[in-house]
Amino acid sequence: MTSVDLSQHGSLRERKKARTRAAIREHALRLFREQGYADTTIEQIAAAAEVSPSTFFRYFPTKEDVVLRDDFDDRILEAFDRQPASLSPIAAIRAALREAVATFTPAEWEEFHQGAGLSVTVPEIRARTLDELSRTIEMMADALARRIGLTADDLAVRAYVGAVFGVMMSVLSPDALAGADVGEQTLRRMDEALALLEAGLPLAPPRGTTPR
């Protein structure tokens, strides 16, 4: 009670927990890759990570959650808040994306890579990913509203942020990614797509026919 709170980072307990969590995730992703998501049971994952099934659920509430990148959104939002006010919102978001990605360690990048593949492939995970995305939109709406001095429930703000994420998602849609290679190229295309949004989504119609 009177003791110093060691539990934050350096303590043995915390380090062990982190290692266990990482182990579960790594083995899970490996098994998913090797035998598919549906054909991999929690029991197998637990066995591979040398924990009990009970422990699996203590670290991840559902099987899907093993795949979901938890902290990526936070990093983007932080980076977004750091951008100078002189940038347009979309420019700030593009910069934030770049910065957030730059903080990835190779291991994290690999994880992200695999996760993105599953987010496109496995229906349940895709659905969850979208749901998470919706939460991120919510937070980004807050950040944007703060930035430009409107309220977060303003429809214009919501629509704006929604469009940004929709554009980002459009690059990730299943048809766009035939090969499993969700990597740098995807991010580049994401950036391009955001540039298009900033330019007002020109559709470049066939010559002569200008829609509207």
Place this chain on the structure above:
Amino acid sequence: MTSVDLSQHGSLRERKKARTRAAIREHALRLFREQGYADTTIEQIAAAAEVSPSTFFRYFPTKEDVVLRDDFDDRILEAFDRQPASLSPIAAIRAALREAVATFTPAEWEEFHQGAGLSVTVPEIRARTLDELSRTIEMMADALARRIGLTADDLAVRAYVGAVFGVMMSVLSPDALAGADVGEQTLRRMDEALALLEAGLPLAPPRGTTPR
């Protein structure tokens, strides 16, 4: 084999199936409303609809699917294809949405109403709804590409459709809808948000100018 195919609509079998399907859905929605989604079991639904649990799964692959409006997307896409080429893509989408909604019978509307509530309230259903939406957008990308003479994998097309998707999605987020009347209001806000997108996503509307 040589006989006329009666199985389409008028046959006794088909009528019975339609009635059973409707009964299951109605009782399910009622029970969800009365005791909540999670606290309602398939067994209860089956019992209420006077079928066996096996039969439930023959009509609906998962519990979530009872809530999902299945044919709504098709109606939207059909309506979209019917729109005159003179309309801008977003205008066409908005018109298609309106037309599709207009084809609702009162019973369907009531169903949609309840479903919309659950789509916002229950996480699993919300996730599935977004996933369905994403599928719709994929098909919309095809339709749009056809409409303006580009290919569906064109980045501009994808970004455009993605923005539409994101904007619609932003309206569906839980925080945006505290109140009860999810049905009409949601659609109205969705339409407003699309109008904003069409106007280039103005973030600070000129004073006095309330967008639509």
Place this chain on the structure above:
DNA sequence: TATATTATGAGAGTAGCTCTCATTTAGATG
């Protein structure tokens, strides 16, 4: 009426997920 088709029900089995309780392990205290 006889026969082929299709819908249904019963029941067994799998796996995700929750909860409880006993056991172990790390950290704090004397």
Place this chain on the structure above:
DNA sequence: CATCTAAATGAGAGCTACTCTCATAATATA
């Protein structure tokens, strides 16, 4: 160092969504 406390784990029981198989009943066709 011994002890006490609190947290982490494991074991196991239980619920429910979902799948599969097979027998039976209902409907269509001849």
